[in-house]
Every structure is written in C-alpha cells, then in structure tokens.
Amino acid sequence: MKKKNLKFETLSVHAGQHPDPLTGALNTPIYQTSTFAFKNVEEGRKRFMGEEDGYIYTRLGNPTTTALEEKMAALEGGEDAAVAASGMGIISAVMFALLKQGDHLISTDSIYGCTHAFFEERLSVLGIETTFVDTADPGNIVKAIKPNTKAIFVETPANPTLKLVDLEELAKIGKKYSITTVVDNTFCSPYLQRPLDWGIDIVIHSATKYIGGHGDLIAGIAVGGKEIMEKVKMESIKDIGACISPFNSWLMLRGLKTLPIRMERHCENAMKIAEFLESHPIVEKVYYPFLKSHPQYEIAKKQMRLGGAMISFEMKGGYEAGVRLMDSVQLLILAVSLGDTESLIQHPASMTHSPIPEEERIKAGITNNMVRISVGLEHPDDIIDDLKESFEKINRELKLY
Numbered sequence: 001m002k003k004k005n006l007k008f009e010t011l012s013v014h015a016g017q018h019p020d021p022l023t024g025a026l027n028t029p030i031y032q033t034s035t036f037a038f039k040n041v042e043e044g045r046k047r048f049m050g051e052e053d054g055y056i057y058t059r060l061g062n063p064t065t066t067a068l069e070e071k072m073a074a075l076e077g078g079e080d081a082a083v084a085a086s087g088m089g090i091i092s093a094v095m096f097a098l099l100k101q102g103d104h105l106i107s108t109d110s111i112y113g114c115t116h117a118f119f120e121e122r123l124s125v126l127g128i129e130t131t132f133v134d135t136a137d138p139g140n141i142v143k144a145i146k147p148n149t150k151a152i153f154v155e156t157p158a159n160p161t162l163k164l165v166d167l168e169e170l171a172k173i174g175k176k177y178s179i180t181t182v183v184d185n186t187f188c189s190p191y192l193q194r195p196l197d198w199g200i201d202i203v204i205h206s207a208t209k210y211i212g213g214h215g216d217l218i219a220g221i222a223v224g225g226k227e228i229m230e231k232v233k234m235e236s237i238k239d240i241g242a243c244i245s246p247f248n249s250w251l252m253l254r255g256l257k258t259l260p261i262r263m264e265r266h267c268e269n270a271m272k273i274a275e276f277l278e279s280h281p282i283v284e285k286v287y288y289p290f291l292k293s294h295p296q297y298e299i300a301k302k303q304m305r306l307g308g309a310m311i312s313f314e315m316k317g318g319y320e321a322g323v324r325l326m327d328s329v330q331l332l333i334l335a336v337s338l339g340d341t342e343s344l345i346q347h348p349a350s351m352t353h354s355p356i357p358e359e360e361r362i363k364a365g366i367t368n369n370m371v372r373i374s375v376g377l378e379h380p381d382d383i384i385d386d387l388k389e390s391f392e393k394i395n396r397e398l399k400l401y
C-alpha cells in the first residue's frame with residue numbers, strides 16, 4: 001500500500017492485501033499447500049540459509065499467513081507479527097522465545113485458566129518460575145521483581161474479572177527494570193486498545209475471538225519487534241509445530257475487514273446490557289470497564305476506545321441462581337469462548353477458570369457465583385428480554401427481590 005497515515009478502518013480493509021501478481025485477484029488467495037518447489041538446489045540452499053527470501057514449507061511460513069501478519073502488524077502498530085494454531089499456541093511460542101531455564105515470570109492472578117496452567121504446570125517443569133500477583137496495582141508488580149525476572153505477562157481487561165492494568169505504568173516498569181512486557185489483548189482487539197502505543201513490547205491475541213470474529217476458527221497472533229517475531233516464527237513455531245493452516249489465515253483476513261464495525265456494535269450492545277444488569281434488583285455486582293462503578297473506570301477511559309463486549313456479574317442467590325440463569329436462557333448460548341457473533345454465557349469457576357486452584361481463584365476475585373457474558377451482534381433488546389425473562393423465572397422460584 002503506497003498511502004501513509006491511513007486510519008484504522010482503512011487499514012483493516014487494505015493492509016496486507018496486494019492484488020495477486022499472476023491473476024490480479026484482489027483478495028489474497030488461500031495458498032493451500034504444504035510445501036514450495038525450488039527452481040534448483042542452489043535456490044533451496046539459499047532459502048534454508050536465510051540468504052534469499054521465499055517460502056520453504058508451510059510450518060515455516062505461507063503467503064496467506066504473511067498477508068495476515070502484515071495486516072495485524074499494521075492494526076496493532078508493530079513491526080511484525082507471528083500467527084499460530086491457537087491462542088495457547090502463540091502464548092507458548094512467545095514464552096519459549098523469551099524465557100529459558102532459571103528465568104522468572106510475573107503474571108496476573110486473574111488470567112485465562114489454560115494460560116495459568118501453562119505458566120504454573122508446564123513452564124515450571126522447564127525450571128521457569130511464575131509469580132502471580134494482582135497487577136491492577138503496579139506496586140505489586142514492582143514488589144514481585146527478582147534479579148532473574150525476564151518477562152511480565154498480563155491480560156487487560158482480565159478474564160473474567162475485567163480488572164485492568166494501566167498500560168502506560170506497566171511499560172514504564174518494563175523499561176526501568178529491562179523486563180519484556182507482554183499484554184494479552186484478546187478482550188479488546190486492536191480496535192479498542194493498542195498496547196504497543198503505550199510502550200508495551202509484545203501483544204498477544206487469542207485470534208479465535210474478535211480477530212476471526214465469527215466463531216469458526218481457532219488461532220493465535222502476536223505482534224512486536226521484527227527480531228523477537230522472527231524468533232517466535234523461525235524457532236518456536238517451527239520447532240513446536242503449532243502452525244496455522246492457510247485456510248484459517250484466510251478466514252482471519254476476511255474477518256478483520258469488518259473488525260471496526262463489529263466492535264462498534266458489540267460494544268454498543270454490551271453497554272446497554274451492562275446498564276440493564278446494573279439496574280436489575282436480582283444483580284448484586286456488575287463488572288464492565290465503561291460503567292462508572294468500575295473501580296478503574298478512569299484507566300479504562302484512558303486506554304480503551306470503548307468498553308468491550310465482555311461482562312461479568314454476580315447475582316443474589318449465589319451459585320444456585322447463576323446455574324438456574326445459565327440453564328434458563330433461550331437466546332444466549334451456554335458455551336465458552338467469546339467474541340463470536342452469538343451471545344455466549346458461561347460459568348468461569350467450573351469452566352474456563354477451573355484449572356486454577358479454588359483458593360487461588362477466589363482470592364483473585366473469580367468467585368463461585370460469577371457469570372460471564374460475551375455479548376454478540378444480535379439486537380440488544382432481544383438479549384435483554386432473554387435475561388429479564390430468566391431473572392423473573394428465577395425470582396418466582398427463589399424469591400430473591
């Protein structure tokens with residue numbers, strides 16, 4: 001693309017897209033191939049030696065995936081990107097590129113259950129220790145730093161407590177102590193929040209969510225400096241093998257073209273639903289960054305364009321009421337994952353966050369009666385009606401308000 005300083009919406013359509021030199025096809029083709037033929041031995045040798053650009057084998061790179069890397073790097077404002085077969089695939093690939101035996105990692109206590117398990121149970125086997133702290137308070141991060149701390153990994157907003165980390169403060173800590181900062185930006189997508197703009201080193205996405213946007217693929221993406229992304233691709237992903245299929249890269253190229261308009265509608269719906277929940281007598285507490293009641297509302301307004309589409313809440317009647325709600329809803333779908341066109345409802349304590357030991361989970365604010373909603377693209381009145389009818393049914397049964 002020749003034009004510079006383009007707006008986000010324009011980049012989401014055009015970045016990474018170059019008409020096919022052979023046919024003129026406007027959209028990037030799906031290069032559904034495992035391997036690439038060399039013209040002669042010398043060409044193959046040069047590609048393996050890194051002396052010449054070009055493709056070798058899809059685990060090491062593929063043109064459809066290159067187009068996606070280019071688009072995501074442009075949207076997050078980074079130099080380069082790496083794509084993996086899942087969010088967990090990219091998290092492990094990045095951590096293997098950053099850490100080695102004897103290193104120390106700091107992470108958020110409220111974090112996606114499998115990320116917690118990867119740090120606590122997989123990295124520890126390799127002699128890499130993780131300290132989990134409440135990263136909403138930057139002072140806790142500083143207190144946890146050790147001489148061998150090499151990386152800080154946070155989610156903001158965190159899954160499922162919606163706690164935030166001040167990205168500007170986190171980047172300052174990273175720079176002051178020469179520690180690499182990594183932010184899981186899954187809940188926001190680059191349309192709502194761009195951590196690299198605040199000085200963060202690496203951004204991670206479970207691209208399964210808003211990047212794909214349609215609930216039909218599993219993928220992970222990282223964006224950061226050229227050197228570290230090269231290491232993630234040509235060392236971690238190459239040797240771990242968590243490479244993406246060209247078809248899934250193509251689905252994300254397609255999904256990203258509508259990211260801004262999808263996010264606008266997701267967030268508009270979520271704001272209405274968060275306000276409805278907060279006003280309903282059966283609801284005890286709502287966690288949503290753009291509600292004034294959120295304890296870090298000012299930070300949310302500073303670093304997020306809109307409040308996102310993830311809402312967590314607790315009901316009167318505790319766990320029993322929450323279970324009845326999830327079994328009563330007719331439109332909301334009882335399923336994990338998020339960022340789909342459909343609204344999803346789930347119970348973090350028994351589902352997404354069950355890998356975290358109970359005592360540690362509750363201390364991190366992931367209570368047994370917390371319910372999480374991923375607000376989709378339906379009409380918000382229909383979602384509200386579904387919740388309202390279910391609340392009334394539960395109240396008839398349990399007399400809660």
Ligand SMILES: Cc1ncc(COP(=O)(O)O)c(C=O)c1O
Nearest residue numbers: 086087088112159186206208219
């Ligand atoms: C915040 C966050 N990060 C990472 C992941 C892992 O992504 P994936 O399921 O694509 O491996 C998830 C999955 O739900 C998530 O919610």
